[in-house]
Amino acid sequence: QLQLVESGGGLVQPGGSLRLSCAASGFSLDYFAIGWFRQAPGKEREGVSCISSNDGRTTNYADSVKGRFTISRDMSKNTVYLQMNSLKPEDTAVYYCNALRGNNDVVLNSWGQGTQVTVSS
Secondary structure (H helix, E strand, O other): OOOEEEEEOOEOOOOOOEEEEEEEEEEOOOOOEEEEEEEEEOOOOEEEEEEEOOOOOOEEEOOOOOOOOEEEEHHHOOOEEEEEEOOOOOEEEEEEEEEEEEOOOOOOOOOOOOOEEEEOO
16 A cells, blocks of 8 residues: 655746655655656656655755755655756656665555656747
């Protein structure tokens, strides 16, 4: 019953912003770290950002999104967010979230539907 549901994607012009949500159920965010991933057509899935499971103060970002994306969590809603600013066309992808074990292995082998982000003029 461990489940993660992504939402918040859409079509945005270059330079615009979106906030993605990752709603967790079946576990608490203080048990697993959460990572955001994305997959563009014809490319492998890549890590975008992650947030720690203890105090949520430790965050990591791929070099391609540093300074533009911010990951955060709301424990009362058991939800992780990805605020995406200054979006670029190369950010276009399906975005997924997954729980992470201490060794950074993903918990869910079956990825969900994800949420589509399209950056285009």
